[in-house]
Amino acid sequence: MIILQCLQHISGERTIYSILHLLNGKKSAQTIQDAHLFKLTNVFSTYPLLTRSYLDEIISSLCKQEYLAPISEQSFLVTQKGIKAIEAYFSRHPIPNHLNGWQFHKTTKLFWERLSLVVQVISQLRNQESKYLPIHKKRELQKWLKFFLREAHLSRDELGDRLYDELVKCLEAHPNVNPDIFVKRLTGFRQIGLTEGQAAEQLCMEKDEYHLQFLGILHYMLEICEMKQSEYPLLNLLIADRRSFVPLTETSRKTLSLLNNGYSLEKISTIRKLKRSTIEDHVVEIALNMPSFDISPFINDEKQKVISNAIKTATSKQLKYIRELVPNADYFEIRLVLAKAGEKK
């Protein structure tokens, strides 16, 4: 269903595989721009394990149900029947409000691994049982755990009490959040948490729906942590080393810092030994993610206006249609304006 909805958003203007990249969280300029343009940033990177062949299976089953109609080999339009199905489904199973794949895709998994490990360790400590199997075995996590226990400056009992308070407060703060979805997954002393599939089954949800709900809660927690840092010191400590305010790829970040030092695009391209078009991709990515980023050094105000008007009149968001309306603008300029337009909603 979520795939059908994504296809509705892109309304045949991209291939189905752009959805795959989006759900997988591929960090290409094209995918990032698509996510913003089609307002699908919330589901970015929410199904990193979705495979091409599984997507093909889903698509063919959706076609069989007549929810989709092909318009070319790899593009499909959602049918009237499909739209009704989407409405019916999502009115009963809404996508969690707090889902924000784009903003949190880098921290979600880490946050969960660390939080669930900390909960387990505290539970074991409080029960004075040092013989147990940690649910996460990665060495970095074990190393990090030592850091956490040191930085928290609390006794084991206090740690448990405070973490309990923070979690309860956080989970109760919002009426739309169902804490069961989260708490059933936690492991403690002599009680092992459920897997994703088991939790979904107990809560009578489909696995994919549960998955989004669960991510929604994690994103909600991350959001609330960020907004109210002082109220959730322990939860914040979980991601203290990973906080970056603007989600950018490493390579775009480098380009941004060169831009801030006053280098031109050509100059950056030579310094970084990258193609001009790659640097342009970076600039578009930055424009998408930094509301404060000024695009006027790359395109004058007048041209911006012309392009925005063209975007409004164009029936499709495919670049080539827009370009037909403003032949004197290049793709880079159109993408920049699109990036800004998408952000203003």
Next chain:
Amino acid sequence: MNLEIQLEKYFAYTSFRPGQKEIITSLLEGNHTIAMLPTGTGKSLCYQLPGYLLEGQVIIISPLLSLMQDQVEQLMMNGEKRVIAFNSFLTADEKNHALLQLHHYKFIFLSPEMLRSKSVIDGLKKLHISLFVIDEAHCISQWGYDFRPEYLKLGESRDKLGKPLTLALTATATKEVKNELIASLHLDHWNEFIYSVDRPNISLVVETVESYQEKSERIVELVKRLEGPGIIYFSSKKLTEWMSAYLREHGMTRVMAYHGGMEQENRVLIQQQFLHGQLDLICATSAFGMGINKEDIRFVIHFHMPLQLESYLQEIGRAGRDGKKSVAILLYSPGDEQLPYQIAEAELPSEVQVNAVYQYLEMNHHMTTNLASFEIDIRRISGLTETQWRIIRDYLVDQKELLLKVQFQKLTLFINERLQVKKRKISEMHLWICSQIQQCRRKKILKYFDEDMTIEVENCCDQCGIDLTVFDLKISKHQVANSSYNWKQQLANILLVSERSDEK
């Protein structure tokens, strides 16, 4: 020295299991020792305790990554931090760093191929090695299903390290295998402790059914009536999931699948749920069970036949570790033996694949000097699975000085030979299942391992006659109501209340 006191001090056990004390004493007296202990009777203690009592480092050679990982975790769980595993998971940096710190460790696990590395051997030479352990020592045998060519070099490596005190451990080995072991390790005097592979508290049953469908139905019947907990083994990952879903549809809620293709986090959770009694039944591939110390497993069912009697013994050996009566049931339907043959063939590279690799390497001669770093390319052009690739790589590494063409001729011979051995193993297993001759199943297994059956076993096997009702549920299963679930209470249980105080 009172070994019982030491046992309690280091492991909090009050008594030894059969064989452990004798083996440990032999080692402490300075004798090279060969020990065959059946699965599930605490082999690792035989090197762990001496490790604590002797000065210096214990080197453990272990062929299976997952097994090694399990043993490392067990030691760590027991509070031992001076443990390290050298295997392909380690990055070069980590490896070099660990090599400089070697003397800080007590237990050093190594995969056999690590012993080929000069830097590793040089590092080990600087240590005082108190004990050199070869785990799964039967892998040294060319007649075994699990033959590892690298194991043949163990004697050489051992010599380089100055012939330290040696312990060879295995669960199952025929006389033939034992002799090969002694020869390749260059042992001239040794003690041996051979314990029967028999587990008299496990009844052996083979049931023949007509079809796949009937098999599934029979499984439902069996798991409904048998006293749990239990494990059902499959040769296919997909079927483990299918069957656990099928059983849940039939009203059994506490069933889950387990296989190597699952995400790590889920694997740990399922394993731990089973250990803590939150699940009664696991539908698993053979990946499940290693390193799981659950004492009270009451039954093991085989949906598919294992590829050799040794694996069968190992898998059923996970039942009844507490010594209480347990049952192993193998379900056979005609034609089942096809699957193991297919699996055996798929484990080895095919002729076409070997040829493709050969042609490719002839054209890219520079790759032969460092095969491992061209893994991706070589596997892509030949479509080798990881297991298949490893066989080719390991074989070629040993033959470097020969012409490429000769290397590949020998490789082809080697692969054919391996296939023959595997096929022979499968036909032995098949014969054990389907033999027309009415004879005690236990006796036949023991004969295979050159043992004579000495004790009479009640409810021995289907050939001797068996009463399955003995293994039926004593009290009917009560369904735990989930309706009272309260997340805040659950969170409090985990983070706040000390449950231990309630138990006292």
